Amino acid sequence: MEKLEKEQHSCDCPNPKCKKEIEYTPYEIFLKKELKCKKCGSGYKLESSEIYHLKTSLNDYEKARYKFYQTLDKLISNADEIITQK
Numbered sequence: 001m002e003k004l005e006k007e008q009h010s011c012d013c014p015n016p017k018c019k020k021e022i023e024y025t026p027y028e029i030f031l032k033k034e035l036k037c038k039k040c041g042s043g044y045k046l047e048s049s050e051i052y053h054l055k056t057s058l059n060d061y062e063k064a065r066y067k068f069y070q071t072l073d074k075l076i077s078n079a080d081e082i083i084t085q086k
């Protein structure tokens with residue numbers, strides 16, 4: 001599991017009398033497809049298509065991150081000169 005999936009987020013409970021924050025991770029969204037307040041049980045039922053978009057974004061992010069580290073490695077291995085201190 002990737003770090004981004006485990007990142008903690010929060011949103012306001014939709015019940016105006018409650019005012020508690022709902023804490024969640026993207027991983028929980030993928031798993032449960034809803035967010036529920038632990039205090040009052042109100043919450044949000046999430047759109048499957050939006051969850052799909054979130055997954056796609058996460059995959060794109062991982063691909064970009066992988067490419068970044070690859071490029072960084074390549075940059076050093078392709079360096080023109082090695083500087084040696086005498």
Ligand SMILES: [Zn+2]
Nearest residue numbers: 013018037040
């Ligand atoms: Zn609540």
